[in-house]
Amino acid sequence: MTFGYGTRLRRRGYLLRCGRQVEMGLISKKKWTGFFRKSPQQLRLPLSSCPSLKPFRASSPTLLYNCTVSLDFSQLSAQISMAPVAPRSGDAIFANVERVNAELFTLTYGAIVRQLLTDLEEVEEVNKQLDQMGYNIGIRLIDEFLAKSNVSRCVDFKETAEVIAKVGFKMFLGVTASVTNWDADGTCCIIVLEDNPLVDFVELPDTCQGLYYCNVLSGVIRGALEMVSMKTEVTWLRDMLRGDDAFELQVKLLKQVAEEYPYKDDE
Amino acid sequence: MIGVGKIKQYSNVLDKPLSKGKQEVSLSAFAFLFSELVQYNQTQVDNIAELERRLEDAGYAVGARVLELLCHRDKGNRRETRLLGILSFVHSTVWKVLFGKVADSLEKGTEHEDEYMISEKELLVNRFISIPKDMGTFNCGAFVAGIVRGVLDSAGFPAVVTAHFVPVEGQQRPRTTILIKFAEESLEDVFYTTAKALFSKCDELSLVQGTKKRSKVGLMSGSASLSNVVVFIAPQNNQG
Structure with missing residues (x-):
């Protein structure tokens, strides 16, 4: 596996289960400590027995640990525990991450949609492609989301939806959303966006009336939730670009996929 | 509580007041989106030049709109009509709005009269990009080159704009230089x-x-x- 998967493993809390092999690329001490929450020394990893973990100086002054060869953590599982950390609010995270001007984001997204419309011609195809792009983003975005937000496992789907609306939207797009209209089982709800940076300067021409301009967002949610083992269906109920009076996303939980052991994602 | 949001509905996009441009989104949101743009375009082409051209086209569309937006909002519906004026507008105003900082340098080419260069140590769009070896000289800065071309072209200064990596001594990452070669008519008064x-x-x-x-x-x-x-x-x- 590669470095980026560290967060995903840690989230599942099985990073260092007995017999797990973890392989990483070249990482700095800071990053190492960041996701193991202990320095290599604290891990009491026998450096000599693990030749691949010898610290060495690369051209940069940072101390790097080369762990390209897989490490067997079977001896170490007992020594490591994840320090519990308080979840952070969306505002707090957004205030601390690097940000860019929303107009650059909006116009770039506009350029993408326009390119898709020229290439694919059919509005339906564009909707599909936007959703696919969102899905691709979602499956990678969840790692960053979990790493930065410190949220722990949600107890139910209701909490999940709240977290998406209050933390997820805020931390990436700087906007808040609210969750309403729960059905009786608590598996279907509506997320109402209070602001939507994607649609600044946008008006749909008559030829594109069937276009779900913000379809990328639904894809993101679907992709991200799939990575935390929830199969969902996300659809736009109301879209201001199509003449409605709000942006409303319906999120419907289809099924919860149980995690299978042995985990396959770090082959 | 359905439909109770902060956004007001306007029948026409032009009725909507222009935002002040202070709103921000997280850098990662942009990076994710940009990476999708690149990945999608990769599926549509079969060579690097074509990919760069497509990214440039996407950027062009952004540039043309940025010029319109900034001229309207910041400059009271006036735009630069002189070559150096528009160049410094790109280098400072446009860069500042889009990337949060003024570009590192703006130079005139030494060999050709009609060439100008904007250099950036770490271009925002290249921040999270590493180019595989088999893609040679491909530079995602083509998108930014497109933005620059869009601004210049819409302001009446047609130019050919390209992005290049220039290795810097003592530094791992090369810097990106946006090379602007003006068309003949741009240089005329x-x-x-x-x-x-x-x-x-x-x-x-x-x-x-x-x-x-x-x-x-x-x-x-x-x-x-x-x-x-x-x-x-x-x-x-x-x-x-």
Whole structure:
């Protein structure tokens, strides 16, 4: 596996289960400590027995640990525990991450949609492609989301939806959303966006009336939730670009996929 | 509580007041989106040049809109009409709005009169990008080059804009240089061009460009009887 998967493993809390092999690329001490929450020394990893973990100086002054060869953590599982950390609010995270001007984001997204419309011609195809792009983003975005937000496992789907609306939207797009209209089982709800940076300067021409301009967002949610083992269906109920009076996303939980052991994602 | 949001609905996008441009999104949101843009375009092409061209096209669309937006919002519906003016507008104003900082440098090419370079140590779009070896000289900065071309072209200064990696000594990452090669008509004086168009019908008169002040035009009679009478006209407002 590669470095980026560290967060995903840690989230599942099985990073260092007995017999797990973890392989990483070249990482700095800071990053190492960041996701193991202990320095290599604290891990009491026998450096000599693990030749691949010898610290060495690369051209940069940072101390790097080369762990390209897989490490067997079977001896170490007992020594490591994840320090519990308080979840952070969306505002707090957004205030601390690097940000860019929303107009650059909006116009770039506009350029993408326009390119898709020229290439694919059919509005339906564009909707599909936007959703696919969102899905691709979602499956990678969840790692960053979990790493930065410190949220722990949600107890139910209701909490999940709240977290998406209050933390997820805020931390990436700087906007808040609210969750309403729960059905009786608590598996279907509506997320109402209070602001939507994607649609600044946008008006749909008559030829594109069937276009779900913000379809990328639904894809993101679907992709991200799939990575935390929830199969969902996300659809736009109301879209201001199509003449409605709000942006409303319906999120419907289809099924919860149980995690299978042995985990396959770090082959 | 359905439909109770902060956003007001406007029947026409033009009725909507222009935002002040202070709103922000997280850098990662942009990075994710940009990476999708690149990945999608990769599926549509079969060579690097084509990929760069497509990214540039996407950027062009952004650039044209940025110019319109900034001229309207920040400059009271005026735009730069001089070459150096528009270059510094790109280098400072546009860069500042889009990337949060002024570009690292703006230089004039030493070999060619018509070349200018904007250099950036770490271009925002290249922040999270590493180019696989088999993709050679591909530079995602093509998107930014497109933005620059979009701004220049829409302002009436057509140019060919390309992005290149330039290795810097003692540094791991190369910096990105946006090379701007202006088309011939961009280098001409706007006032001179206008005057030329105005007087093009008069066969008797020919235009000479003022030598000292570029925005001064001489009107010279072609016939011998009016021996070399040169009338100079200068625009009243030399700024515009």
